Amino acid sequence: MGSISLNGIKKSFGETEVLKDINLDIKDGEFLILIGPSGCGKSTLMNLIAGLEELTGGEIVIDGNDVSEESPKDRDIAMVFQSYALYPTMNVARNICFGLEMSKMPKNEQEIILKRVSSLLQIDHLLDRKPGQLSGGQRQRVAMGRALARSPKVFLFDEPLSNLDAKLRVEMRTEIKKLHKRIGTTIVYVTHDQIEAMTLADRIAVLKDGELQQVGTPYEIYNDPVSHFVADFMGSPGMNFIECIVKDQNLIIDSGGEKYELSIPCKDALNNSNLDVVLLGIRPEMLTEIQPLVADNSFVQQIKFDVEVLEPMGADTVAIGQWNENEVMARLSPESGNTAGKGFDLQVDTSKAILFDPNTGLRIR
Amino acid sequence: MFNFLEKNLPKIVLAPTTILMIVCMYGFIIWTGLISLTKSKMMPQWEFVGLDQYFRLFGNPRWDVAVDNLFVFLILFILIALVLGLLLAIFLDQKIRVEGAIRTIYLYPMAISFIVTGTAWKWILNPGLGIEKLMHDWGFVGFEFRWLVESDMAIYTIVIAAVWQSSGFVMALFLAGLRGVDDNLTKAAKIDGASTPRLYWHIILPLMRPVFFSAIVILTHIAIKSFDLVQALTGGGPGYASDLPANFMYTYSFNRAQIGVGAASAMIMLFGVLAVLIPYLYSELREKKS
């Protein structure tokens, strides 16, 4: 019903190539998130799908139909904007029904849809108000209501939560996820917040400089990144990257003070790569205080760590410091975090370590 | 068919205005320019005589007077209006209680026609019955004010009336500019110990540069176009002693049936405006780019 195929999408503004060659298949009912740094082209891609910009090359197919030449209203798409873009001089009811009004739907049918949508989003008591009289969260819902009212094949969300305060953002995130479960329509969602991406998406598409870096489930993106960029971009606090020397299928960290030899799981890949120096990627949660039950593993080692800065986050404490003159981040329990200082005993678990080619940034498999 | 219309609607909407602009502005300018190169007198005659009309123009003593007057008028008018407008704006910026009423009073002259202004000031500066008589009645028996009928002073009456009419506008521009100054900047300066006069001189005034330029461009534009005021206040007189180029152009084109010369004078006026406008626009564009 609402499947989307992006085939060879190219977009240039004058001389500047903003999107280079995007190929992506979005399944019907999927919640797909487009994420990337500023300027990566995600908003442009969104506008192209909506029909608000013209393609320079390639085609867009929605539900089996090539809509590349169609105007926005003929694509059966609804969009929720970052600033909500509610019509300021119309009340909530008219805002929601405006699209229906434009398609010349009879008044009584509009009423029915309005009722359904407003009760679904719990805004039925706000129908007479103007957008200026609503709170941020209420405006959000009205914007979603406007999109819902048209029963489109695809929902596009352009950073809809960026304008909300932190607490509201978390609330609305859950709302959106529940909504998706209920109505099951395809959603394409743009955000720069990777926590939103991880929590909401069925699949995540990571963009950089107009090219798709990786498309996969949150789990895949987090644990199986294809490049240094993707690994670095997703996850907060970010992944640690340490340069290591390869020796006999093990890694040596020898940069200062002590010498550590680490054993890693992907020995074959390391062999095949024929590299002397690799970039070791290891997530902060793999560097913790000593946990006796785990300490028996061949991938676990004890190291000395000089703590510089502690960031208590409540549930755990992030410790930033030096391991052999490499700056790394570790996740400690709050109790350990209290006492951590110079020469702290840290446990390193390399069972989920990832290796990258330091020259290309690509994952070594 | 419908699709074509839809896609090009904005262009279609703008088309009439664009055509009108091309014809009635740029086309007409070219027409006037061409006429200024012909020997047209009462009617357009398309016999080209090169820059003849311009030479006739520059050799015309009345044109000389008009141009001299324009420079005198421009410099005095702009200077006085700027200083006065700035001072008044600075005073009004000091959180004055009746600011709204005072602003209204300073600005109302802009709402009336230059003809009305000229008429009023013509009466006020009336040699026998105006200011002179007032001063006499107030005891300053020796006071003389006959500028309106004195050949070398008549142009200054135009300055007075023009400043009266337009300085309120300059004040409004500066006030808006002063109000746009970031509060934090003023606070920081005060913490650093700046007294109010120094605050204005060293920090706020330099920030007013763009307003200065806007004001100068607009005042120049008003000055170069000043036709109504002269007609009403002095009629260009005595004789043609207070003529300005705009009046010269009108007289020669419509009263003296010399449209060749008239067109030439109009083109010179245009070049005058461009001489101020183009550098200003250029510097604005350059600033935007950097």
Add this chain to the structure above:
Amino acid sequence: MNSFKLTNINIGRTLIYLLLLFFAFIYLAPLYVMFTTSLKDIEEIRSGNLMALPMDPTFYAWKKAWSSACTGSECRGLAPFFWNSVRIVFPAVIISTIIGAFNGYALAKWKFKGSEFIFGALLFGCFIPFQVILLPMAKLLGSLGLANTVTGLVLVHVIYGVAFTTLFFRNYYVGIPTELVKAAKLDGAGFFAIFRHVFIPLSTPIFVVTIIWQFTQIWNDFLFGVVYSGSGTQPITVALNNLVNTSVGGKEYNVDMAAAIIAAMPTLVVYVIAGKYFVKGLTAGAVKG
């Protein structure tokens, strides 16, 4: 030390108030003189002075200025020319404002290749001295059979007013978020529907500013009036100038002043009532350059 500073500040502020009031007096003085002179009789004018209040106020001058003063060869007062101005101003203001609204909307929200250039060229046109178009426009009006007609003057004011009105609307509409246009497009609205349902409801302030600005400019115009009107179709500014410069049987300064006030009345009244919108128009047009 403290009390010294306080008095210093007080002296400073008193000085400022005094200066401001002094200038207020200077700005108001001509208006005062005009009113008082218009209410005096000729004897009093000749024997008295500018500032003196009328001893025996009379409306003789006003009656004469309105209905029987001589403006050149006729002596019908300003009344017929007042109505000429009305007949010129109303259509010219309405038409130029409406065209400006559509133009501004198209230029602000529906940009296309060359639209900024068109805007720039239009803007540039606001600055040209009208002397350069006076002659060819006279010829055009002549060939259209509109020389010396009210319609001709309306046409001229519309043509040269559209540049300003477009500027005002375009600058205003640029400030309205473009996402509203995107949202409306997705809702299925086209160029005119978006204008009608989204932009016009938001446009009251700029309509007011533009109408007041245009009204003031066109009512107060003299140049176009004096060049393009004939003896029956002159606007009030031209008639006023004629009246003041016609001294059939001795100058009647009171009539001159009454006539001047009559001519100034409409724009002054508009200014007093809606002054702040007028100011917005002035500064908006100017600061944008």
